[in-house]
Amino acid sequence: MRVLVRLLSALLGLAVAGAGALLALEVGWQWWRPADAPLVLPWPEWRETLATVGWNSSQVRITAALIGVAGIVLLVAAALARRRDVAFADPADEVTVTTSPRSLARVVGQHVRAHDNVTAASVTASARKVRVRAVSALTSERELRPELLDSVATLLGDLPLTRQPKLSVVVDSPKDRR
Amino acid sequence: MTKSVSAKAVARSYRTERGLTFTVGVLALLLGAGVSALGLGWFGTYRAQRPVLDPIALDWLGRQQPALLRVLVIVIGVVLLGFGLWWFVRSLRPERHPDIELDRGEGTALTVTSGAVTHAIEADAETIDGVNRARVHVVGDRENPALRLHLWLREGTDLRQVWADVDDRVLTRAREALGVRTLPTAVRLELGAAQRQRVR
Numbered sequence: 127m128r129v130l131v132r133l134l135s136a137l138l139g140l141a142v143a144g145a146g147a148l149l150a151l152e153v154g155w156q157w158w159r160p161a162d163a164p165l166v167l168p169w170p171e172w173r174e175t176l177a178t179v180g181w182n183s184s185q186v187r188i189t190a191a192l193i194g195v196a197g198i199v200l201l202v203a204a205a206l207a208r209r210r211d212v213a214f215a216d217p218a219d220e221v222t223v224t225t226s227p228r229s230l231a232r233v234v235g236q237h238v239r240a241h242d243n244v245t246a247a248s249v250t251a252s253a254r255k256v257r258v259r260a261v262s263a264l265t266s267e268r269e270l271r272p273e274l275l276d277s278v279a280t281l282l283g284d285l286p287l288t289r290q291p292k293l294s295v296v297v298d299s300p301k302d303r304r
Numbered sequence: 305m306t307k308s309v310s311a312k313a314v315a316r317s318y319r320t321e322r323g324l325t326f327t328v329g330v331l332a333l334l335l336g337a338g339v340s341a342l343g344l345g346w347f348g349t350y351r352a353q354r355p356v357l358d359p360i361a362l363d364w365l366g367r368q369q370p371a372l373l374r375v376l377v378i379v380i381g382v383v384l385l386g387f388g389l390w391w392f393v394r395s396l397r398p399e400r401h402p403d404i405e406l407d408r409g410e411g412t413a414l415t416v417t418s419g420a421v422t423h424a425i426e427a428d429a430e431t432i433d434g435v436n437r438a439r440v441h442v443v444g445d446r447e448n449p450a451l452r453l454h455l456w457l458r459e460g461t462d463l464r465q466v467w468a469d470v471d472d473r474v475l476t477r478a479r480e481a482l483g484v485r486t487l488p489t490a491v492r493l494e495l496g497a498a499q500r501q502r503v504r
Contacts, residue, residue, distance in 0.1 A: 128318055132395055135321035138328050139391030146384025153377045173357060182352040187343045194336025200329030204322045209315060217467040220488040221475070222310040229495040236459055236496050285463060 131207040134200065212253045213288045227251045230291075234258060237281050243270055251291065256282065258295045267297040309488035313443050313450035316399045324391060402446045406483055416482065418442035425478050429453060432469045434461030436497055450488040451478070456497040463493075 148167060155165040164170055179186060212230050214223040231251035238247040238258055243265040250257045258278060262270050274295045282290060345352035365373070401418040422440040429438035437456040444450040453474075457466060470491060479487050 131318065131325055132321055135325050136392050136395035138325065139388050139393075139395055141388070143385050143388025143392060146381045146386075146388055148381075150378045150381025150385065153374055153381065157374050176357040177355050177359075179356050180353050181339070181356060182343045182345065186356060187340060190336045190339035190343060192336070193332050194340065197329045197332030197334075197336055200325050200332065204326040204329060207318060207322055209318075211314065214463075214493075218471050218475075220308060220310045220486050221471065221491065222308070222314055222489070223467070223491040223493065224314050225493040225495055229493065232496040233459075286467075 127203065127207045131203055134203060138200075210252060212251070215286045215288050227253070230256070230285075233285075234278055234281065237278065238274060241274065241277065244274075253287075253289065254291055256291045256293050258293070260295065260297050262297055262299045262301075264299075264301070265297075266299050266301040270297045270299070271295050309444065309448050309450050310490050313452050313488060313490035314492065315490075316443075321395055399443065400445065401442050402444065402449050404442060404449050404482060405446065421478075421482070424481070425451070425453070425474060428474045428477060429455060429470065432466060432474070434458050434466055444488075448488070450490065451475075453489060453491045454494070455491060456494045459496045461495075466493075 152165055152167060152169060156163050210227050211224040212227055214225065216222055228251075231249040234251060234256055235247055235249040238244055238249065238260055241260075243262050244260045245263045246261040248259045256278070258274065260270070260274060274297070275293060278295065279293055282293065341347065343352055403415045403417045404421055406414040406416060418441070421442055425440045426438045429435055429440065434457050435455050436458050439454040441452045441454075442449055443452050453470070455466070455470075457463075475487060475489055479485070
């Protein structure tokens with residue numbers, strides 16, 4: 127997402143520069159030589175069209191809707207491009223330590239999968255919350271969940287994170303389906 | 305809240321690009337919504353039926369000083385051109401990796417290129433127990449250079465031990481070698497990175 131925003135930003139900058147250049151060029155040219163008026167853009171034709179089209183015509187409405195949608199797309203792209211780093215406590219002055227949520231999820235996942243009764247596990251993590259979804263063939267949720275909660279909480283407690291994420295564990299076991 | 309130099313060095317700042325993209329998005333959304341509202345007749349049924357290039361507005365424009373209006377529009381165009389080019393170049397410019405100036409006295413100058421610094425620190429960091437791979441960049445500007453250390457740690461590494469080693473050995477040596485008292489550093493850890501097994 128961050129690369130996308132950088133790219134969008136570059137394109138928008140280019141569009142603004144191009145629009146400014148064309149505006150100054152056309153107005154200056156029309157002032158200097160009114161006889162050969164349109165230089166690059168056929169703006170007299172645009173003016174004639176726009177003078178006949180009403181605000182409630184379907185073209186104007188569709189264009190307005192498209193501009194609005196494009197605005198929403200830009201807003202969403204800009205909003206999603208934030209950093210999701212997980213911060214560690216600073217070990218010394220002027221040293222900042224961070225890791226990625228993916229990294230945190232990998233550590234928790236390796237830990238959970240190493241547990242005896244876990245056959246598979248998926249983990250999603252952010253700085254605020256760690257979600258563990260474990261599959262166990264032999265143990266029911268009631269037995270395994272407290273164990274996993276405890277051991278993952280210890281693992282997270284050992285990491286010097288600035289804020290301890292909330293932990294949620296779900297165990298999926300065929301024993302519970304009977 | 306001002307961020308410290310080391311906090312700024314964690315990753316490249318996206319603030320300007322994000323802010324400008326966000327602003328354009330808001331403007332486009334407002335424009336689209338405004339024109340739609342006008343077209344739907346929310347500002348009056350008769351106003352919605354008027355042409356887009358309204359004769360009333362054109363009359364008003366025609367009564368203004370033509371020279372003043374043209375100069376104003378040309379100035380706006382040139383300002384937009386300059387701003388747009390600055391914006392474009394800023395967005396596409398790669399991140400700067402400044403050289404570190406060790407000594408700038410009368411007639412003498414001693415700088416260490418960023419590549420020389422980073423290779424030395426990388427080699428140093430990779431000797432730490434548990435560190436699989438290290439990448440180092442010098443970021444920031446010449447006045448406030450900072451280090452960005454990217455460390456890939458093996459599974460089951462004790463983080464506190466790595467921190468102590470990074471601070472005591474790598475950074476202290478870097479500070480001593482560069483002759484600076486503080487060296488702002490952002491450390492980015494990749495935990496549990498797969499250890500490559502070498503096939504024999």
